[in-house]
Amino acid sequence: MLIAITREVSPSVAGCELSFVPRTEIDVARANAQHRGYQRALATLGCEVRVLDAQPDMPDAVFVEDVAVVVDEVAVMTRPGAESRRAEGASIAEVLRQYRRLRAIEAPGTLDGGDVLRIGRMFYVGESARSNADGIAQLRSILAEYGYTVQGVPIQGCLHLKSAVTALDDESVLLQPTWIDRAAFAHYRIVEVDPAEEHAANVLCIGGTVVMPACFPRTRARVQGAGVDVVSVDVSELQKAEGAVTCCSLVFRES
Ligand code: GLY
Numbered sequence: 001m002l003i004a005i006t007r008e009v010s011p012s013v014a015g016c017e018l019s020f021v022p023r024t025e026i027d028v029a030r031a032n033a034q035h036r037g038y039q040r041a042l043a044t045l046g047c048e049v050r051v052l053d054a055q056p057d058m059p060d061a062v063f064v065e066d067v068a069v070v071v072d073e074v075a076v077m078t079r080p081g082a083e084s085r086r087a088e089g090a091s092i093a094e095v096l097r098q099y100r101r102l103r104a105i106e107a108p109g110t111l112d113g114g115d116v117l118r119i120g121r122m123f124y125v126g127e128s129a130r131s132n133a134d135g136i137a138q139l140r141s142i143l144a145e146y147g148y149t150v151q152g153v154p155i156q157g158c159l160h161l162k163s164a165v166t167a168l169d170d171e172s173v174l175l176q177p178t179w180i181d182r183a184a185f186a187h188y189r190i191v192e193v194d195p196a197e198e199h200a201a202n203v204l205c206i207g208g209t210v211v212m213p214a215c216f217p218r219t220r221a222r223v224q225g226a227g228v229d230v231v232s233v234d235v236s237e238l239q240k241a242e243g244a245v246t247c248c249s250l251v252f253r254e255s
Helices: 028-044 083-096 133-144 217-225 236-240
Strands: 002-007 047-052 068-070 075-077 102-104 116-119 122-127 149-154 165-169 172-175 189-192 204-206 209-213 229-233 250-253
Touching: 002 028, 002 083, 028 047, 028 209, 028 229, 028 236, 047 083, 068 083, 068 250, 075 083, 075 133, 116 165, 122 133, 133 149, 165 204, 189 217, 209 217, 217 229
Parallel strands: 002 047, 075 102, 122 149, 172 189, 209 229
Antiparallel strands: 002 250, 068 075, 116 122, 165 172, 204 209
């Protein structure tokens, strides 16, 4: 069984961190409705979806992916790069404790889960404004104990590594070449986003199907053309908060 931890959209989401997206008005009710549609999509793909209460004073707390990295053996609580997000992890840790032993990234390390891309036994970690060298080194040290390899990857022009590249399966990635060097993923089959759809590289792969935003039909066609099944979800209000489909959940095997 796959568990998907999610958290309701904060009523204060309009005060979210923004780095590469201009601030525009967010319709919170619509964001909530879209978020429920996202949760239904995860359930359709076989996840047991857990829904945590919103954190009214934490605008970005819906983006649960950023506060933890979960593998079969352990959950690593991150130390988000944005100070405003550091308190988000406490309630997630209480839930993860039911499934995994916990480790943690310590100061001065910083790490956002949005920078952490797993493909098989490899972890690629974005060298971003949110994840620093110390945080990446700590993750490398922890995951090495369980036989995983961690490799830093430079990015430019986007928030997280997973803004620029995500996995379609264990052999293929969906990549935005203006934000990341294709060479870092040259040993995978690379599908590029359509040039008209700048933010389309973030998809969430669950059991061989990818969840992706409905607003990227051209890239969807490319992904389907590569033989990958797609489920589309409308997350337009969450995208205004510089969110995407991976960051709204933490998905892992129950045991
Ligand atoms: N608003 C998402 C983030 O900046 O962390």
